[in-house]
Amino acid sequence: MFSIPVEGTYALVQVTTGTTATFGNTLQYGTTSYDVYYSYPSTANVGTNLTLSVTLHASQFTGPYEYAINYNLIVRVFIGSSVLTGGVASPNGSIFLYPGGNWGPNNVTIPLTAENTGLALGQSANATVGVELQDLVFYHAAESGYLSEPPMQTQAGSLVIQNFGTTINSSTSARNGNSSQGYFPYALLASGAVLIVLAAAFPWGRSPRKT
Numbered sequence: 001m002f003s004i005p006v007e008g009t010y011a012l013v014q015v016t017t018g019t020t021a022t023f024g025n026t027l028q029y030g031t032t033s034y035d036v037y038y039s040y041p042s043t044a045n046v047g048t049n050l051t052l053s054v055t056l057h058a059s060q061f062t063g064p065y066e067y068a069i070n071y072n073l074i075v076r077v078f079i080g081s082s083v084l085t086g087g088v089a090s091p092n093g094s095i096f097l098y099p100g101g102n103w104g105p106n107n108v109t110i111p112l113t114a115e116n117t118g119l120a121l122g123q124s125a126n127a128t129v130g131v132e133l134q135d136l137v138f139y140h141a142a143e144s145g146y147l148s149e150p151p152m153q154t155q156a157g158s159l160v161i162q163n164f165g166t167t168i169n170s171s172t173s174a175r176n177g178n179s180s181q182g183y184f185p186y187a188l189l190a191s192g193a194v195l196i197v198l199a200a201a202f203p204w205g206r207s208p209r210k211t
Contacts, residue, residue: 014042020131020154022059029141030063032149036073036131037104038156046112046119046163050077054088054131055104058097064141067096068149071135075108079127079161082118086110096138117161124162131156 017039024033040052054073061067071094074087088106097103119125132153136146 015039016042016157016159018157020156023133023152023154024059025149025152027063027065027137027147027149029139030061030065032061032065032068032137033059034068034133034152035059036133036154036156038129038131040129040157040159043160043162044112046114046117046161047165048112050084050110050112050159050161052086052108052110052129053105054108055102055106056097056133057102058099061099061137064139065137065147066140067098067101068135068137069094069096069146071097071103071133073106073108074132074134075110075156076130076132077110077127077159077161078130079125080118082116084110084112084116097135112161114163117163119161119163121163121165124160126158127161128158129156130154 018037020036020038022033022035024031035057037055037057038052040050044050052075054075056071056073058068070090072087072089074085077084086108088108090103094103095101114120117125130153132151134149134151136148138144138146
């Protein structure tokens with residue numbers, strides 16, 4: 001769990017973690033299989049960024065397939081009729097991903113807005129998370145080369161997205177809004193003291209003394 005600020009306080013947010021069911025492909029010469037380890041908050045608020053951590057694990061290859069390369073993970077968040085998408089791609093020159101190897105953890109950030117979630121102020125909805133893997137695999141048989149795998153998709157849990165908006169702390173606003181009223185009595189005392197000093201220095205109301 002981790003803390004997020006809520007109106008001047010901190011609230012604990014449960015983190016959803018897990019491993020997707022093994023997914024992969026049956027190819028011309030053999031098979032491939034992968035796992036994705038993930039974590040993300042179980043609740044997220046509109047107006048913030050939803051950050052998901054994903055790690056790709058090459059589980060097992062059979063046949064002449066040796067390693068994966070050019071691997072990309074695409075994360076989709078399904079909320080009602082809306083689909084929010086983010087992703088992370090392996091950089092050029094990334095290492096070959098052999099069975100037993102990991103790539104990550106990598107952060108995928110998806111902004112949450114009222115427009116892309118379809119949530120009005122005060123609304124909330126359940127959302128599901130899906131992960132797609134795109135990659136190439138190298139094989140070495142009678143001939144060698146790279147094969148583009150068909151995209152692989154799997155579900156990775158769910159979360160609640162809410163639009164609670166932001167509110168101003170009432171006690172703080174009361175203090176700020178009434179600050180002028182709090183200083184008013186002191187202003188009256190100060191002005192009264194000034195008048196007394198002026199009256200003593202300039203006795204305008206007294207008649208001239210006769211000689």
